Amino acid sequence: MVSSHSPSPFSSAVPRPAALSAAVATALAAGLLAGAPAVAGPAERTERAAAVSIHDIQGSTRISPLAGQPVAGVPGIVTGVRGYGSARGFWIQERVPDADPATSEGVFVFTGSTTPSVKAGDEVTVSGTVTEYIPGGTSSGNQSLTQITRPTVTVVSSGNALPEPVTVSARTVPDAYAPQGDPAAGGSVNGLPLNPGAYALDYYESLEGTSVRIGTSRVVGASDPYSELWVTVKPYENRTPRGGALYGSYTSQNSGRLKIQSLVPLAEQPFPTANVGDVLTGTTEGVLDFNQFGGYTLAARALGEVRDRGLKREQARPHRSGELAVATYNVENLDPTDPQTKFDSLAKAVVENLASPDIVALEEIQDNNGKKNDGVVAADETVRKFTDAIVAAGGPAYEWRSISPENNKDGGEPGGNIRQVFLFNPERVSFTDRAGGDATTPTDVTSTRRGGAALTLSPGRVDPANPAWESSRKPLAAEFSFRGETVFVIANHFGSKGGDEGLTAHRQPPNRSSEVKRLQQAQSVNAFVKKILKADRRADVLVVGDINDFEFSATTQALTDGGALYPAVKSLPRKDRYSYVFQGNSQVLDQILTSPSIRNFSYDSVHINAEFSDQNSDHDPQLLRFRP
Structure with missing residues (x-):
């Protein structure tokens, strides 16, 4: 989801919409x-x-x-x-x-x-x-x-007074985000007359290059390593309980969001550190720029001061007797070359913030030498270093299962060979091993003599030959036993949003081309879940992971097709449904979905990363507890 912030070269040409003068x-x-x-x-x-x-x-x-x-x-x-x-x-x-x-x-x-x-x-x-x-x-x-x-x-x-800045505020920025693009111009708004009184993007465009100011504003995107943060000039627009701005639909783009950068070199004026919910106080004044990473940006010659509102990392309650606790956590390209502090911080989060779940599905575990592109695909050193750190943090001695990908066949950072990994606490849950799983052999579903369902391979990859998974992480399915009950868990990391147009694109609505692959991936997983439910309609199935899409998306709808699954994040209050913050929008990317037999559960999106400038990962982990 995060792009490189290196300067981009000039583009080759401007597209020609039909409605231009x-x-x-x-x-x-x-x-x-x-x-x-x-x-x-x-x-x-x-x-x-x-x-x-x-x-x-x-x-x-x-x-x-x-x-x-x-x-x-x-x-x-x-x-x-x-x-x-x-x-x-x-x-x-x-x-x-x-x-x-x-x-x-x-x-x-x-x-x-x-x-x-x-x-x-x-x-x-x-x-x-x-x-x-x-x-x-x-x-x-x-x-x-x-x-x-x-x-x-x-x-x-020289020495002239600067023109009086235009004040950008909740009163001046329209609520409607953008006009509908011109169909004759391929959906582009480039040739449409600007209507700054009706649309936020038109308003900002009418101020491109103009001196502007904002008053005291809430931070909705934490400061990052590129010395930028996001604020909103609309105090009440889709506010989350922790101070963010919720992206709850394709039409709730949060028009009050504005990126802040500094025109003053960092050596002269360090950029402030801020978390979501903090407040940029006083007056921030500068020029309204437009750049690749987020669009309209206040390039500040004078910055306000950040007031810390004391945002705390959440801690999940301990699980109760008889509850099975299952988590999913994207650990952001973890490999042995990362500093020990990253392993320690992630481990502490598993133990203290997630209360040591019985099963943890990890995404973005890299191979044993990380981004070094030399054909190595094994990740045992990466996982061992992580599980050792969990023990050192006071957590359980997790065992683990995974399947190594073919070299450079699963996307992600070249040479990194990211994959999903299951950690499980053998004191609480047992893993049902069925040998034979590898990068290309699919697992399947059979019926047991007792009328239940079973995987032919555990762990095993789901539908790995399907073109939907080309250059993408294949789902990893496993069978567990908890207090004598079988639980199926399918760990996922769907295709990224790379290639999608941003909210400030010239095409409105923007083109979300990456959805095509995720829709196909969701259909593949949904079909596999239906196989399990056909063998045993009462089977407990959890589909977990970095789905890379929203709870209201076509991807999620495809996962739930036919009532096979329910997105557990929808059990939360609407304004707490997020696991990621992108360009000041708090949104859902990580999910746990449940089969119909799992009626009573406790769900938590544990906010420990996405809202903070000091991150161990850019994703918040998800935690579900239920009684099989």
Whole structure:
């Protein structure tokens, strides 16, 4: 779910929606290149260059009406300077805005790897070429950032007062998130006139490059290693009990969310540490940017202070006599090269926060040398180091079962060979071993003489030859016995959301292409569960793991088809249904689903990671307890 934060190269071209103006269409047809536009030769370029204002460049749609054209002598006040990284430059803004709320009064001047020599408060004129840069490239589906490239800059005066920032608040940001994209343009909103009074994305776009401010705001996405955090300017919008912003449907995007970064180098001003529910107090002021990782971003020249609201990691109650406790935990690419502190922290979470479950399904256990891509697939050293850490933390001496994948056939980090692993406490539960399981041999279901169900292989992989599992983790099924009762557990790690367009994409609604594979994977698992239930309709079956999809998704609907399973997360109060925080949205990715015989259970999404800046994993573990 988390992408690399390395700077992205310029994209090759801006897509051409059908509804664009003739000027824009002409520029695109001429071969507009983001960051390196195809324009006429020097003589013609000089002839065509015109003195224009910033709002003329920005226009009233997402694409500049002057895209691909040279401009000369664009006046403005420098409002912010980015003097680090590979995308250096500065923002300029009109002294006096026009009367059209759809046209932004600010624009980014791109200087590439050259550090700008201007400073905030300089009055300048800029000549150059107007381009549309798509962060992440056209395949990302992102909107574009209007900018002036190949600039020639003249400083007219210095020490000028900055334009008064626009206040972004609950009152100014519309509740509706985005307009419906134009079907004639493939669902793109690029050519639609901006309506900043009706849609949040239009409102933010109308302020692209403009100096803005926010007041005291709640943190909804913890600060991360890339020196960014997320706040909401809407105090009551889908608030979770712990201070987050719940993503409860495809239409509850939480329009008040805004990413905060700093324009000040970290050496001069360390970025604040914040957890979900903390408060960024006072005034945070800067320029509204648009980037690849989250879209609209307040690039702050002045940051408020973080007030710690004391968020605590949750602790599950001890399980009661007769309860079987089953957990699932994505431990985020764990391998022996990780520091011992990571093993110790994860182990402590199993013992103290999860109360030492009887069965723990782990996702993202890597092989014995992690990302080293040398053909090693065994993970016994990884698991031994983890189980030893659990014992050292005061937990049980877990035994474990797993099946190693074929080298580099299950996706994830190349060379890492992630897989699911079952830990179980032999003092409480026994594992039913049926030999023969390997990376390519499927387990199946048979009927017992007593009218029950049994796996032919335990542990065994479910339907591994199905194309749905190509370059993805295959489900791992196992049979356990607890107090004489058989329990089937299927551990999963469905395909990631990589390739999906973000909420701020130019296509609205965004394209969620990754759902296709997860839907097929869910159908595969559902069919296997139905095999078990056909052999024994009263069988206790748990489908657990990182499903990588929401409780309201088509993936979850496919898992539950025919009443075979129930998503236990739906037993929680709606505002506590989350296991992951992405771009300030608290959402469900990890799940435990139950067969019909498991009617009475206790479920907990144990919030110990996703809301915190100090994380042992980016996922919260899930815990279910029931009496077989």
